[in-house]
Amino acid sequence: MKKVLPFNKSQIEKIIKDYPTPFHIYDEEGLKATARNLYKSFSWVPQFKNFFAAKTNPNPYLIKILKEEGMGIDCSSLTELILAERIGFKGEEIMFSSNETPAKEYKKAKELGAIINLDDISHIEYLEKNVGLPDLICFRYNPGPKRTGNRFIGDPKEAKFGLTHRQLFEAYKICKKKGIKRFGLHTMIVSNEINQDAHIQTAGMLFDLVVELSKKFSIHFEFINMGGGWGIPYKPTDIPIDVEFVSRQIKKLYEEKIIKNNLAPLRVVMENGRFISGPHGYLVTTALHKKEIYKDYIGVDSCMANLMRPGMYGAYHHITVLGKENATKNKTYDVVGSLCENNDKFAIDRKLPKIIPGDILVIHDTGGHGYSMGFNYNGKLRSAELLLKENGEVIKIRRAENLDDYFATLDFTKI
Numbered sequence: 001m002k003k004v005l006p007f008n009k010s011q012i013e014k015i016i017k018d019y020p021t022p023f024h025i026y027d028e029e030g031l032k033a034t035a036r037n038l039y040k041s042f043s044w045v046p047q048f049k050n051f052f053a054a055k056t057n058p059n060p061y062l063i064k065i066l067k068e069e070g071m072g073i074d075c076s077s078l079t080e081l082i083l084a085e086r087i088g089f090k091g092e093e094i095m096f097s098s099n100e101t102p103a104k105e106y107k108k109a110k111e112l113g114a115i116i117n118l119d120d121i122s123h124i125e126y127l128e129k130n131v132g133l134p135d136l137i138c139f140r141y142n143p144g145p146k147r148t149g150n151r152f153i154g155d156p157k158e159a160k161f162g163l164t165h166r167q168l169f170e171a172y173k174i175c176k177k178k179g180i181k182r183f184g185l186h187t188m189i190v191s192n193e194i195n196q197d198a199h200i201q202t203a204g205m206l207f208d209l210v211v212e213l214s215k216k217f218s219i220h221f222e223f224i225n226m227g228g229g230w231g232i233p234y235k236p237t238d239i240p241i242d243v244e245f246v247s248r249q250i251k252k253l254y255e256e257k258i259i260k261n262n263l264a265p266l267r268v269v270m271e272n273g274r275f276i277s278g279p280h281g282y283l284v285t286t287a288l289h290k291k292e293i294y295k296d297y298i299g300v301d302s303c304m305a306n307l308m309r310p311g312m313y314g315a316y317h318h319i320t321v322l323g324k325e326n327a328t329k330n331k332t333y334d335v336v337g338s339l340c341e342n343n344d345k346f347a348i349d350r351k352l353p354k355i356i357p358g359d360i361l362v363i364h365d366t367g368g369h370g371y372s373m374g375f376n377y378n379g380k381l382r383s384a385e386l387l388l389k390e391n392g393e394v395i396k397i398r399r400a401e402n403l404d405d406y407f408a409t410l411d412f413t414k415i
């Protein structure tokens, strides 16, 4: 898919006068268009909802935009629950899909009336003992050897998430006995998966389980939650997911498995993060140095602390050199950050136009798992986040960290 930018060099030069690089900038128009396309495609689903995964991009301004588009929020920690509350989410607009969860987090989720999604059978007792059981319960299924997963989450039978098939049946049986009457079923077995068949298969797998579980225990399922993990075309050669096609295939399965078995209405919900916000974020950074040793390096004013994916997963992020969009890509560079780690590289052996210090580079697709995975290693400070609004205005939606933020947790008077 051709990589295009929602801004040009002169707009960015103007922005840099107010907000020095590096910063992440998000495109409101693109974000809304992606959200609307998803909702339009799945409009056949009774009460369709995407619970945007807060961990993907926890900026309240962006999440508020998505809330206005009809989305809920998927939280994985106490902090994210409080973020959801402060943005204005209420009750079952919040999905709490957590791992190794402490009691105080379940307590907050229950207080908020969030949908609680348990990651293990032993958490039924833990929840009951510490917090009390909610009216509605959901479990995360791990299909183990029945599915293959993908490179990012790994083989399901090696993954720490969810309940086995046997445990899943046991869990609903126990919950029914304990008087719970409202049920959901969740899974998430892939991450950044652009093979759309995987997502269609996941829906089919969950529908089959709903049929089996409903019959076996005479319980009614309110929803299946397909999880997140829909991939985006990071590379220009990647083929994006055809949402309309995926929706049509899932609808066929819904008719065959759910409607025919008299199990409708069943909601189909998701927790996509990256698919929604990923393509609409850009890390803008300036080339500071050019280094020619055994290879040619371009050193920029950001680093892995601003975008960890390339260093962590060897992930590809497209790079545009502003003003040189149409120049011949006749140079091969490693584009590197300033950490003392040799994997702090945004690109390796990348064909790019000739870059000189002062050039502005735009790293694409940083709207999901970009800023949010940031850290302070090497004393690096997190950047600002900006929003390019639909009317062309640019607003600051998070300031850059400063030295006081870094030192705020330390008490130098005791040393």
Ligand SMILES: Cc1ncc(COP(=O)(O)O)c(C=O)c1O
Binding pocket: 053, 055, 056, 074, 097, 188, 191, 192, 227, 228, 229, 230, 271, 272, 273, 274, 275, 368
């Ligand atoms: C349980 C759960 N839901 C949703 C997501 C969102 O994933 P993505 O942003 O890839 O859609 C994640 C990501 O790790 C997750 O763990």
